[in-house]
Amino acid sequence: MFKRLNLNNLQVIVARTRRNSNDKNRGEEKFRIETDTMGEVKVACNKYYGAQTVRSKKNFPIGGKTERMPKPIVIAMGILKKAAAEVNKEFGLEAKISDAISKAADEVISGELYDKGHFPLVIWQTGSGTQTNMNCNEVISNRAIEIMGGEMGSKNPVHPNDHVNKGQSSNDTFPTAVHISVGMELNKNLIPSLTELAQDLEDKEKEFADIIKIGRTHLMDAVPLTMGQQFSGYRQQLCNGLARINACLPHVYELALGGTAVGTGLNTRKGFAEKAAARISELTSLPFKTAPNFFEALAARDAMVEVHGVLNTIAVSLMKIANDIRFLGSGPRCGLGELMLPENEPGSSIMPGKVNPTQCESLTMICAQVMGNHVAVTVGGSNGHFELNVFKPVIVSNVLRSIRLLSDGCRAFNKNCLKGIKANKERIEKLMKDSLMLVTALNPHIGYDKAAEIAKAAHKNGTTLKEEALKAGVSEQDFNKWVDPKLMLGPN
Structure with a gap:
């Protein structure tokens, strides 16, 4: 019979595998230390985001990459940060800082930095979007620092709050x-x-x-239209x-x-x-x-x-x-x-054709x-x-x-x-000829009640409207003149 699985041994194997994997990753990935108001945080050296983005990643591991903040939002953030930097320059922000922010924002606007994983945060975060705003501030700040020849994570000479977010709030x-x-x-x-x-x-x-066809109301036959x-x-x-x-x-x-x-x-x-x-x-x-x-x-x-x-x-x-x-x-x-x-494309795995x-x-x-x-x-x-x-x-x-x-x-x-x-066209014409609702054209000439009797008789007997109309006393000439779908397509 089946051998009982030793869950304790399995857990040890899984833990050992994870530890070895983590040790390997730690050996390959380099970190820098960034700080925010809550202390120091390790940030991957190949990423432009900073401490607050890392905290959000850790606090909201929800849904994975499929739940990332949509790219159009990040691009829009880049647009407004660029605009704000240029306006802040008019209000006294140092030109070289403003210009570096603007250049970094251009890379956000292009979508390049989003595609390279510098905006990893998911939708499921603070409801104000503060963490995405700070993600953008940090990315632009660090990229601007890099452009100016500074050290990423130093917040010098471009600070994510004081410069990139100048005159702004996440709200x-x-x-x-x-x-x-x-x-x-x-x-x-x-x-x-x-x-x-x-x-x-x-x-x-x-x-x-x-192309004149029969209309349908309530999923039932009605008068014609094209x-x-x-x-x-x-x-x-x-x-x-x-x-x-x-x-x-x-x-x-x-x-x-x-x-x-x-x-x-x-x-x-x-x-x-x-x-x-x-x-x-x-x-x-x-x-x-x-x-x-x-x-x-x-x-x-x-x-x-x-x-x-x-x-x-x-x-x-x-x-x-x-x-x-x-x-x-x-x-x-x-x-x-x-x-x-x-x-x-073929529509069925069992019904050929x-x-x-x-x-x-x-x-x-x-x-x-x-x-x-x-x-x-x-x-x-x-x-x-x-x-x-x-x-x-x-x-x-x-x-x-x-x-x-x-x-x-x-x-x-x-x-x-x-x-x-x-x-x-052939199918449309056949359905048109078979429809009993063309009888509506007889209403003005013989009245609703008599027209209804003709339609019911045709349906009951499996005959045509014309056959039953002739039985009811309508001449063939009048029927052909009155019951013409072409004359039923608008006000008469």
């Missing part, structure tokens, strides 16, 4: 980075992606303009989504920078906020400006809740569109079959995730207690994730599904 820098990153991602990714999808839906609208009209509804949904994004952007462009700790602007200079916002606007080519009220800008995250409300609405629209398209493409022989979707609407499925899963993200953003936005919201990392991570998922999902769906969709 105004992190929300500023939130707004910068979201504004940039919306403009760079989601707006172009949605615009392209809407344009290609419009192309399909024109392509299908003359497939172009159907696709025009999808196109309009996305146009409305784009309009909603543009409507919420003005609040995204309002920056908290200058409010410092609680919104009063303590320890900053008059005019700093406006000058820094103007420089951020120049660096991003977006109309960022100083928030009209710093107390709201620090304590509330209403703008992000509003943005994600728009993203949630867009997800709802895309869910409807993707579902309609996959249902219309169901079959190929036993479904609706009105659309022929591109065949991108089966092909599935995978792009529709992928997009609907994305939409479900965005709807879930909206719950987290809503809860986070509601937790702005007194002078500061302390759910900012989870709010912005979900907003940025939703933007990224929707952007990528729309591009993939457009490229791999929508562009290749064809109308199955």
Whole structure:
């Protein structure tokens, strides 16, 4: 039978393996000593971050690399630190220090330092984002020191707090980075992606303009419309989504920078906020400006809740569109079959020849995730207690994730599904001829009740509307004139 496992021996082996591994790592990795207000900390010599970043890494070992603070936030931090350094130079910060900070910030903005692991902190940290702000301060400080020929970790001649964070607080820098990153991602990714999808839906609208099909309400047969009209509804949904994004952007462009700790602007200079916002606007080519009220800008995250409300609405629209398209493409022989979707890959490991609407499925899963993200953003936005919201990392991570998922999902769906969709005209015509709801065209001529009797008789007897209408006394000439799908596509 099975031999009982000696757990004590196993634990010794595991412990010995870990110890040997740690000894090996200690032999390879070199450390420097940095200090903060709580004492000395060992920092890897090949990293630009400092003591506070190391403490955060140790205190919040949650989720690993997949839960890192999103790259757009770090890039936005680099932008605001560069802007602040340049403005602080106007207010007396030594030029060589300001210039070194600006150069170091450029490397943060490029994303190079993020990719090399100098920003290791996860979302699950202080709710103010203080540790990410200090991570950025430390990285820029040490890189600037290196640029100036100094010793990393010495805080001389560039101090992370006194110089890089000059005139700032985590309470105004992190929300500023939130707004910068979201504004940039919306403009760079989601707006172009949605615009392209809407344009290609419009192309399909024109392509299908003359194809008359049966409509469906409550999943049941209804009166006719063109497939172009159907696709025009999808196109309009996305146009409305784009309009909603543009409507919420003005609040995204309002920056908290200058409010410092609680919104009063303590320890900053008059005019700093406006000058820094103007420089951020120049660096991003977006109309960022100083928030009209710093107390709201620090304590509330209403703008992000509003943005994600728009993203949630867009997800709802895309869910409807993707579902309609996959249902219309169901079959190929036993479904609706009105659309022929591109065949991108085999669909089954057991059923030979089966092909599935995978792009529709992928997009609907994305939409479900965005709807879930909206719950987290809503809860986070509601937790702005007194002078500061302390759910900012989870709010912005979900907003940025939703933007990224929707952007990528729309591009993939457009490229791999929508562009290749064809109308199955034979199937559409057959379903049109078989539909009983064309009887609606008889209402103005013979009345609702008599028309209903004709439809019910045709359904019961398995006959056509025309056959039952002729039995009911409608002439063939009148039936052909009245029941014409082409005349049922608009007001009569």
